[in-house]
Amino acid sequence: MKDFEPQQRTTTTFEEVLEANKDKIYRISRVYAVAPLEPQDLFQEVVYQIWKSFSTFKGTSGVDTWVYKIALNVCQRSKLRLDKGQDKSLRLDSLQFVPAETPPDQNEIDKYNALQDCIASLNDADQSLLVLLLEGLPYKQIATVTGLTENHVAVKLKRIRKLLFECITPKLA
Amino acid sequence: MTEQELRNIWTNASQVEKIQVDLSRLVIDLKNKLDHIEKAIRNRDLREIIAAFIGVPIFAYFAYEIPFPITRIASLLTVVWSIYVIYRFRKLQKSRKTEDLTLPFKSQLENQKTNMMAEHRFLDTVLYWYAGPPFLLNTLFILGLGKAESLSDPSWIIAHLPLNMNEKIPLIIGLACFYTFIVWLNKKAVKKTINPLIAEIDRIQQQLETED
Numbered sequence: 465m466k467d468f469e470p471q472q473r474t475t476t477t478f479e480e481v482l483e484a485n486k487d488k489i490y491r492i493s494r495v496y497a498v499a500p501l502e503p504q505d506l507f508q509e510v511v512y513q514i515w516k517s518f519s520t521f522k523g524t525s526g527v528d529t530w531v532y533k534i535a536l537n538v539c540q541r542s543k544l545r546l547d548k549g550q551d552k553s554l555r556l557d558s559l560q561f562v563p564a565e566t567p568p569d570q571n572e573i574d575k576y577n578a579l580q581d582c583i584a585s586l587n588d589a590d591q592s593l594l595v596l597l598l599e600g601l602p603y604k605q606i607a608t609v610t611g612l613t614e615n616h617v618a619v620k621l622k623r624i625r626k627l628l629f630e631c632i633t634p635k636l637a
Numbered sequence: 638m639t640e641q642e643l644r645n646i647w648t649n650a651s652q653v654e655k656i657q658v659d660l661s662r663l664v665i666d667l668k669n670k671l672d673h674i675e676k677a678i679r680n681r682d683l684r685e686i687i688a689a690f691i692g693v694p695i696f697a698y699f700a701y702e703i704p705f706p707i708t709r710i711a712s713l714l715t716v717v718w719s720i721y722v723i724y725r726f727r728k729l730q731k732s733r734k735t736e737d738l739t740l741p742f743k744s745q746l747e748n749q750k751t752n753m754m755a756e757h758r759f760l761d762t763v764l765y766w767y768a769g770p771p772f773l774l775n776t777l778f779i780l781g782l783g784k785a786e787s788l789s790d791p792s793w794i795i796a797h798l799p800l801n802m803n804e805k806i807p808l809i810i811g812l813a814c815f816y817t818f819i820v821w822l823n824k825k826a827v828k829k830t831i832n833p834l835i836a837e838i839d840r841i842q843q844q845l846e847t848e849d
Contacts, residue, residue, distance in 0.1 A: 478664075479658075479660050479663070482658060482663075483658070486656050486658070487651035487656070488651070490651045490654070490656060491647065491648070491650050491651045494650060494651075507656075511667075512667055512670055512671075513738050515664075515667045516667075516671065517737075517738060517739050520739065521739070530739060533738070533739055533740065533741060533742070534738045534739055536742050537738040537739075537740070537742060537745045538738060540742065540745070540746075540841075541738075541749070544749070544834060544837055544838070556663065556666040556667065556670065557659075557662070557666060558658065558659040558660075558661075558662035558663040558665075558666045559656065559657075559658055559659075559663070559666075560656070560657040560658075560659070561654045561655075561656060561657075562654060562655045562656075562657055563653075563654060563655070564652050564653060564654060564655055565655075567653065568649060568652060568653060572646070572649060575646045576646055576647075576649070576650050579643060579646050579647060587841075587844045588840075588841045588844060589841055589844035589845040590844065592742060598643065598644055598647040598648075599647070600644060608741065609741060609742060610741055610742045610743060610845070611740075611741030611742055611743030611744050612743060612845065625640070628643070629638070632638065632643070633638055636638055
């Protein structure tokens with residue numbers, strides 16, 4: 465996983481951060497977007513918040529961790545419908561979503577849909593932990609993003625893993 | 638199915654669409670969005686203050702122009718109340734914790750709850766500071782109006798005020814209905830919007846805290 469270390473802060477630009485993190489932001493947006501909000505809207509909101517907060521980034525944690533915090537907080541706010549100001553007319557035209565040249569086959573789509581269903585069946589707190597686990601974050605980084613202790617994360621993820629496998633195994637059998 | 642396979646499914650999810658970023662335009666777009674949002678906030682704040690300030694010159698003029706003492710006192714107190722309302726709105730805005738989306742998820746939830754609780758207190762107590770006082774002061778204002786004949790040189794404004802009980806009572810009843818409606822609207826907002834949000838935040842906090 466590519467992460468910008470704190471000491472790299474002075475040379476890291478917003479554009480670099482966006483380029484390095486856009487796929488993960490999109491993946492998280494896809495899980496949290498609830499109609500009428502689309503993943504693209506949520507993605508743009510996360511990008512906007514990252515840009516807005518970029519000057520305050522102190523580099524005490526890696527840029528990667530910092531981006532996850534913002535993405536998760538924005539997505540969770542949108543789920544609670546706290547963002548009354550989210551206006552689709554404020555879409556950023558400079559961000560375009562183009563269908564992939566080689567789209568995933570039906571088997572891949574089915575697998576993803578099964579995974580998404582299983583994530584949706586979890587409670588909100590568990591969903592956020594699972595998303596970070598699937599992103600490949602170590603427990604320590606998950607603890608930093610969520611504000612939980614590392615031990616607490618480990619205990620919770622043990623149970624979440626079990627729930628996930630119980631849910632997805634019959635779907636993919 | 639292994640955990641790594643699940644991670645692969647997850648990671649491939651971002652391959653559905655290709656995200657193209659026009660870097661030369663992105664910062665301009667973001668600045669435009671920021672300007673648009675800030676302008677909307679500025680306009681909203683201005684509207685609230687103008688609405689509250691309208692009462693100040695009107696009732697100050699009444700206090701100056703209308704000779705009946707009780708009405709005059711009610712007018713002056715209405716001026717004081719209008720200023721207090723402006724103060725309450727400003728205080729709520731300042732008390733809102735600054736949105737910091739770079740905080741950990743758990744701290745962000747605590748901030749959101751603090752803001753929602755402040756909003757709850759603000760809306761749930763409108764009877765005591767927003768609807769009740771002006772109703773009492775308006776009633777005092779109306780009941781304090783005397784007879785035009787008792788004045789040697791009644792001003793033009795006296796002719797437009799309710800001076801007998803037949804006019805005063807329906808007006809007071811109308812005001813009571815109006816302020817009751819305001820209280821009902823705010824209570825409804827608390828019940829339908831604020832309380833479910835606080836309950837939802839509580840629920841997520843509970844989920845995070847629970848040791849499984």
